[in-house]
Amino acid sequence: MGQVTRRALLARAGAGAGAVALLGVSAAPALAAPGEGDLSNVRLVCSTKRLMINWYTAWLDEPKAAGPAETQQLVRNIRKQEQAHYALLAPLLGATAPVDDDFEFTFPPGALRTPATAAKFALALEYLATGIAVGAAARVVDGDTAGSLTSVVACEGQHLGALSALGGGSPVPTDLPAGLDIVDASNQLAPFLSN
Amino acid sequence: MNRLTTMRRSLAALLLALALLTALTTTATAKGTRAAAQMNVFAAASLTEAFPKFDGGQKYNFAGSDALAAQIRLGAPADIFAAASPDSPQALYKAGLVEQPVTFATNKLVLAVPTANPANITSIYDLERPGVKLDIGTPTVPIGAYTRQVLGYLGITNAVMPQVVSQEKDVKAIAAKVALGTADAGFMYVTDARAVSTQVKLIPVPAWAQPPVRYQIAIVTNTANHADAAAFIKRLTSTAGRKLLVDNGFGVPKLPKPKKAKKK
Secondary structure: OOOOOHHHHHHHHHHHHHHHHHOOOOOOOOOOOOOHHHHHHHHHHHHHHHHHHHHHHHHHHOHHHHOOHHHHHHHHHHHHHHHHHHHHHHHHHHHHOOOHHHOEEOOOOOOOOOHHHHHHHHHHHHHHHHHHHHHHHHHOOOHHHHHHHHHHHHHHHHHHHHHHHHOOOOOOOOOOOOOOOHHHHHHHHOOOEEO | OHHHHHHHHHHHHHHHHHHHHHHHHHHHHHHHOOOOOOOEEEEEHHHOOHHHHHOOOOEEEEEOHHHHHHHHHOOOOOOEEEEOOOHHHHHHHHOOOEOOOEEEEEEOEEEEEEOOOOOOOOOHHHHHOOOOOEEEEOOOOHHHHHHHHHHHHHOOHHHHHHHEEEEEOOHHHHHHHHHHOOOOEEEEEHHHHHHOOOOEEEEEOOHHHOOOEEEEEEEEOOOOOHHHHHHHHHHHOOHHHHHHHHHOOOEOOOOOOOOOOOOO
16 A cells, blocks of 8 residues: 555545535544554445446436436535545545546446436435445444544435435435445445446 | 570570569568567466467467566566566566556456365355465465455455465466365456366455556567567557457456547
8 A cells, every 4th residue: 555644644634524524514534544454444435435426427427317407416416425525535545545447337227217217226326335334334443434434424314315305205214224244235336336 | 497586585585584573572572471570478377378369479488477577687588578467567667678568458356266165165254264275376476466455455464364375476376276176265367267267166356355457568678579579569459459358358458538529
C-alpha cells in the first residue's frame, strides 16, 4: 500500500468529513491507523460506493429513466453523498483504493427502462449497500473507522427513505436492514460487480 | 545457315529471358518475402499456452517474471520481455534495459482446490482453518505478490500465511501441485486454472478483493531484431491479438472511450 502521511490523511479525512457534513450528517474523521481486518471492510464499502456512483450516473444518463427534474435532482443528491462517502473512506486505503478501472459494473436488463424500474432497482441496490455498510461497521475494531462507517450507514438510511417514497412507498420504511457478513456481501455484489 | 542463325538467336533470347526471370524472382524474394528472424521471447509462465498460439514461429523462454528479468539483467539474449506485472518491466525500463513497456493483458486470481477437495474448502475464508495446506508463489514472483495482496485485502494474512506449506517460483508449479493433490489449495491466475480444469475446482476471489493484474511487454533495448519485435507487439495489441488473448481467458486493457462531440 502507498504511504500516506498522517498530515495528508488528516487533510483528506477532514475534507471528506466536511463534504458529508455539508450534506447534513456528522462524520467522525478517520485518524487512527486501522488494522488489516478493518481496512478489508473499508475496501468492501469503497468498492460498493464505486458501484453505487456508477449506477446513479447510469440512471441520470438514460433519458428514458431519468424522469422529471425533481427526480433527477434527488438522484444527483444521493450520488453526491455516495461520492462523499468514498472520499471519506478511500484515503484510508492509500494508493490501492479501488477505482472504476478495477471493475466492470453490470445492471439488470430493464432496470433503466422507465423512472419506476430505475427507482425500484435503486431501492434494492441501496438495501444491499446498507447491509454491507451495517455489517462493516459492526465488524471493525478501530473506533474512528467505526464512526466513519456509521455516518455512511446513516446516509444509506436517508437513501432508503427517499427511494421508497419515490417508488410510492413510505418515506420511513419499517423494516430493519440487517448487516451482511463478508461472504454474503461478496456473493450478493457479484452479479453487479466483477473485474 | 539462316536456319542455324535463327535457332541461335532464339536460344539466346530464351536464355536472356530466363536470366531476367531469375533475377526478378531473386529480387522479389529478397524484398517481399524476407523471412523474419526467430526472436527470443522471454515471457511469464502464465503465457505458456497463449503465446505459441499467437505466434508459433518464435523461441520462447517461459518462467517467473522476476527470474526472466534477472536473466535480462545478466545479458541473456532476449528480444522481447513480457511479464505478469508492471514491476519487472518498469524496473528494467528505468535501468535502460528495455524500451517503454505497454500493458497488453489483464488477469484474475482464483483459489483452486483439487477436484476431490479433501480439505472441504468452499470459501476463501476456509483457508483460515488449521491444517489446510496452501501453496502460493514466492514473494518476488508476480503470482506470489498478488496473492499476498489478496490476503491483505481480505484481512486474513495473519490467519492464512501459517497454512502455507510451499512457495513456488512460477504459477505453473502451483497449478501442478494443486492438480496432483499435493496441496489442498493454491492461488493462481484464472488462465492457469483453465489448463488444469479437469483436475481442479475453482473458488472465485471477490471482485472487491482482486488486485489489478496487469501484464506488460517491452522490446529489449539491445535486440538485433527491433523491427520484428515492434511488429510482434503491434500485432499482440491489435484487435486480432486482443481477441486471441480473450479467447485464452485473459482480459485486455480498456480502450479509451471515444470523445463525445461537443454541442455547438
